Amino acid sequence: xxxxxxxxxxxxxxxxxxxxxxxxxxxxxxxxxxxxxxxxxxxxxxxxxxxxxxxxxxxxxxxxxxxxxxxxxxxxxxxxxxxxxxxxxxxxxxxxxxxxxxxxxxxxxxxxxxxxxxxxxxxxxxxxxxxxxxxxxxxxxxxxxxxxxxxxxxxxxxxxxxxxxxxxxxxxxxxxxxxxxxxxxxxxxxxxxxxxxxxxxxxxxxxxxxxxxxxxxxxxxxxxxxxxxxxxxxxxxxxxxxxxxxxxxxxxxxxxxxxxxxxxxxxxxxxxxxxxxxxxxxxxxxxxxxxxxxxxxxxxxxxxxxxxxxxxxxxxxxxxxxxxxxxxxxxxxxxxxxxxxxxxxxxxxxxxxxxxxxxxxxxxxxxxxxxxxxxxxxxxxxxxxxxxxxxxxxx
Amino acid sequence: xxxxxxxxxxxxxxxxxxxxxxxxxxxxxxxxxxxxxxxxxxxxxxxxxxxxxxxxxxxxxxxxxxxxxxxxxxxxxxxxxxxxxxxxxxxxxxxxxxxxxxxxxxxxxxxxxxxxxxxxxxxxxxxxxxxxxxxxxxxxxxxxxxxxxxxxxxxxxxxxxxxxxxxxxxxxxxxxxxxxxxxxxxxxxxxxxxxxxxxxxxxxxxxxxxxxxxxxxxxxxxxxxxxxxxxxxxxxxxxxxxxxxxxxxxxxxxxxxxxxxxxxxxxxxxxxxxxxxxxxxxxxxxxxxxxxxxxxxxxxxxxxxxxxxxxxxxxxxxxxxxxxxxxxxxxxxxxxxxxxxxxxxxxxxxxxxxxxxxxxxxxxxxxxxxxxxxxxxxxxxxxxxxxxxxxxxxx
Numbered sequence: 001x002x003x004x005x006x007x008x009x010x011x012x013x014x015x016x017x018x019x020x021x022x023x024x025x026x027x028x029x030x031x032x033x034x035x036x037x038x039x040x041x042x043x044x045x046x047x048x049x050x051x052x053x054x055x056x057x058x059x060x061x062x063x064x065x066x067x068x069x070x071x072x073x074x075x076x077x078x079x080x081x082x083x084x085x086x087x088x089x090x091x092x093x094x095x096x097x098x099x100x101x102x103x104x105x106x107x108x109x110x111x112x113x114x115x116x117x118x119x120x121x122x123x124x125x126x127x128x129x130x131x132x133x134x135x136x137x138x139x140x141x142x143x144x145x146x147x148x149x150x151x152x153x154x155x156x157x158x159x160x161x162x163x164x165x166x167x168x169x170x171x172x173x174x175x176x177x178x179x180x181x182x183x184x185x186x187x188x189x190x191x192x193x194x195x196x197x198x199x200x201x202x203x204x205x206x207x208x209x210x211x212x213x214x215x216x217x218x219x220x221x222x223x224x225x226x227x228x229x230x231x232x233x234x235x236x237x238x239x240x241x242x243x244x245x246x247x248x249x250x251x252x253x254x255x256x257x258x259x260x261x262x263x264x265x266x267x268x269x270x271x272x273x274x275x276x277x278x279x280x281x282x283x284x285x286x287x288x289x290x291x292x293x294x295x296x297x298x299x300x301x302x303x304x305x306x307x308x309x310x311x312x313x314x315x316x317x318x319x320x321x322x323x324x325x326x327x328x329x330x331x332x333x334x335x336x337x338x339x340x341x342x343x344x345x346x347x348x349x350x351x352x353x354x355x356x357x358x359x360x361x362x363x364x365x366x367x368x369x370x371x372x373x374x375x376x377x378x379x380x381x382x383x384x385x386x387x388x389x390x391x392x393x394x395x
Numbered sequence: 396x397x398x399x400x401x402x403x404x405x406x407x408x409x410x411x412x413x414x415x416x417x418x419x420x421x422x423x424x425x426x427x428x429x430x431x432x433x434x435x436x437x438x439x440x441x442x443x444x445x446x447x448x449x450x451x452x453x454x455x456x457x458x459x460x461x462x463x464x465x466x467x468x469x470x471x472x473x474x475x476x477x478x479x480x481x482x483x484x485x486x487x488x489x490x491x492x493x494x495x496x497x498x499x500x501x502x503x504x505x506x507x508x509x510x511x512x513x514x515x516x517x518x519x520x521x522x523x524x525x526x527x528x529x530x531x532x533x534x535x536x537x538x539x540x541x542x543x544x545x546x547x548x549x550x551x552x553x554x555x556x557x558x559x560x561x562x563x564x565x566x567x568x569x570x571x572x573x574x575x576x577x578x579x580x581x582x583x584x585x586x587x588x589x590x591x592x593x594x595x596x597x598x599x600x601x602x603x604x605x606x607x608x609x610x611x612x613x614x615x616x617x618x619x620x621x622x623x624x625x626x627x628x629x630x631x632x633x634x635x636x637x638x639x640x641x642x643x644x645x646x647x648x649x650x651x652x653x654x655x656x657x658x659x660x661x662x663x664x665x666x667x668x669x670x671x672x673x674x675x676x677x678x679x680x681x682x683x684x685x686x687x688x689x690x691x692x693x694x695x696x697x698x699x700x701x702x703x704x705x706x707x708x709x710x711x712x713x714x715x716x717x718x719x720x721x722x723x724x725x726x727x728x729x730x731x732x733x734x735x736x737x738x739x740x741x742x743x744x745x746x747x748x749x750x751x752x753x754x755x756x757x758x759x760x761x762x763x764x765x766x767x768x769x770x771x772x773x774x775x776x777x778x779x780x781x782x783x784x785x786x787x788x789x790x
Contacts, residue, residue, distance in 0.1 A: 158721075158751075158752065158756075158757070160757045160758065164757070166752065166756045166757040167751075167752070167756055215634075229719075229720070231626050231627075231631060232626075232627070232629075234627075236626060236720065237721075238720060238721025238722065238752075239610075239721055239722060239723040239757075239758045239759075239760060240721055240752045240756060240757035240758045240759075240760075241721070241757065242718070242721035242751055242752040242756075242757075243719070243720050243721040244719070245718050245719070245721070245751050246718075246719060248718050248751040249714075249715050249718045249719060250711075250714065250715075250718075250749050251646070253711070253749060260751055262748075262749065262751065316645075316648065319644075319645065320644050320645075320715065320719070321719060323637070323640050323641075323643050323644045323645075324624075324638070324639070324640070324641060324644060324715070324716060324719055324720075325624070325631065325633060325638050325719075326553075326632075326633025326634055326635055326636070326637035326638040326640070327633065327634065328634040353648075353657075354645050354648060354657065356553075356562075356637055356640050356643040356655055356657065357553065357561065357562070357633075357635045357637040357640075361553075361561045361562055361635060361637075362553070362555045362559070362561040362634075362635035362636065362637075363555065363634045363635045364634075364635075365634060365635075
């Protein structure tokens with residue numbers, strides 16, 4: 001039972017010690033050199049070396065080849081937490097989909113799946129899906145369910161600090177429920193819950209397009225519009241978990257009713273729900289974001305126009321956020337980002353037109369494309385666990 | 396020359412030492428007990444006592460009566476930096492006004508004055524005013540100009556990290572100029588520059604309505620509309636100093652031209668410029684914010700209506716910021732706040748109507764009134780110096 005010995009060695013590390021600092025740093029950052037650990041923790045290089053030697057002896061820390069790790073910068077071996085030291089799972093409660101992923105403490109993703117469900121799926125259904133996936137995936141990969149260190153849950157909606165979903169726009173049957181308590185029937189480990197866009201931003205910060213940007217705004221355009229604000233490496237969640245709900249800024253108080261209960265929200269103009277309806281009507285066949293982008297790429301004027309119109313409103317939304325936060329960097333996520341320059345060119349023009357600080361004034365805000373358009377929220381659910389590893393082990 | 400000995404003793408404190416931590420804490424926070432210093436610095440109580448004893452010996456730190464200090468909570472004596480340890484000045488480059496204040500390191504404000512100038516005053520004029528005031532005030536109060544530890548400059552406009560005014564909306568003749576370099580001809584000490592609303596938020600955080608709110612949004616309504624975002628005790632400045640420019644979110648892209656060069660900015664609807672024009676026309680005499688509020692207090696329907704209409708738009712602006720940031724707390728500043736419930740009642744109603752997270756959803760955002768409506772930016776300019784005292788002494 002080498003595995004359980006390693007887990008015990010990790011659990012025995014006392015909070016506040018040098019070893020705990022190193023384990024926490026590796027949990028948050030994945031594979032790193034001893035020099036990087038020293039820089040991030042502020043510990044002396046020799047202190048790190050001594051502690052790492054002990055952690056290697058107990059096999060909590062192992063050396064891994066650089067290539068085994070995503071995104072690491074230089075050749076040679078790196079230090080990482082032992083994959084046998086523990087596992088974590090991520091769940092994303094999405095619009096008409098439940099997503100599930102398993103990872104280990106070395107930041108290796110082991111298995112991932114999406115389960116299509118009805119628009120009004122309830123907790124009972126989702127819990128059954130997640131429980132079955134948890135059992136199946138752990139069985140199939142020879143993992144012990146006792147190795148679970150924590151589960152991260154990403155939710156399509158604002159989540160309070162207590163784990164309660166504040167509003168049920170996308171998940172009507174979940175409004176007011178405590179997600180943390182619900183999932184404690186499946187996972188015998190600490191559970192962390194956050195909003196899907198906050199999770200997406202965490203994934204981009206940890207492994208994706210936001211590496212090296214401690215201050216950025218994630219702006220997601222899909223069937224909904226949302227985002228997250230990252231300041232000094234931390235997501236601003238807001239007092240009720242509602243920060244970053246860019247799609248629900250009302251840009252027209254006399255406009256149409258939004259699913260949130262207000263009128264004229266940005267999402268009504270900048271999401272792809274209405275363009276899909278229009279394209280479906282014109283082309284007399286069901287369309288999706290992906291098929292509309294494919295159509296636009298063939299030169300279809302209507303599809304190009306739909307993307308450009310959404311880009312105009314997306315640019316207005318970005319300009320509102322830009323005027324309020326003046327961030328160094330925007331990362332555009334959501335499936336509309338897959339349209340590339342067809343979206344970005346008109347959107348940058350609209351941003352420049354409507355924002356206060358123009359490109360020629362001082363330092364301009366830069367733009368980038370999210371790396372994990374397909375599964376950023378799910379990966380971010382795992383990041384929730386890895387970021388809070390020390391707190392979890394201590395509980 | 397006791398004064399110069401005290402200043403030398405302070406200058407001789409090495410960066411990173413316990414003494415430097417204590418001096419920095421007292422500079423930022425004003426008078427405190429030894430127990431409060433220990434809590435804020437994380438130092439052991441005994442370590443603090445030993446270091447404080449030495450700092451008292453060199454008279455860098457003195458005991459002061461609680462009553463001498465604004466806002467301190469409990470009776471008895473407190474520790475503070477010696478007023479003789481140094482002075483700082485604050486300057487506020489406002490709309491048609493240059494404001495000047497002198498304070499010392501114990502957080503005591505010594506003298507303050509406003510100088511009315513033309514709308515398009517230039518650096519030459521402002522520098523002459525500030526230089527004369529600096530000389531006169533120091534002479535009149537028996538202060539040595541060599542005691543100046545730093546000067547804080549608050550500017551009506553976005554200021555980059557380098558000290559350059561990015562846009563000259565209110566100060567057209569200052570656009571693109573480096574404020575720091577300009578004022579180095581007057582002050583032989585480090586100069587710190589920030590936007591007026593950021594300074595206002597700092598003043599409220601340090602001495603005013605935001606004490607105890609490390610996360611809040613300052614929303615100012617006056618002849619302009621602006622504000623600041625404070626996260627974890629720090630103002631978010633933005634990449635170009637443009638964060639918090641709430642007044643320049645365009646709420647109507649087809650609206651009237653704004654002084655910023657965009658159309659339909661919130662400021663056109665939520666500032667009191669147009670209401671003053673309307674009231675001046677109807678009452679056939681020049682009106683000001685103050686006289687309009689006084690008129691409304693007598694029951695004048697037109698003045699009440701003007702305040703209510705501005706409140707409706709102010710609430711829309713707050714709702715935009717609330718949907719984007721979901722802050723725990725808003726502090727309303729600017730002279731319109733002096734209208735009290737005539738403004739707040741309709742504004743809260745408008746906020747509730749237009750924001751995403753309503754009062755019944757989770758933790759509600761709370762509202763408060765700024766404490767320093769008349770001179771928050773000026774006081775905040777002094778706060779810039781006090782907050783950066785350690786960095787200044789080290790340079």
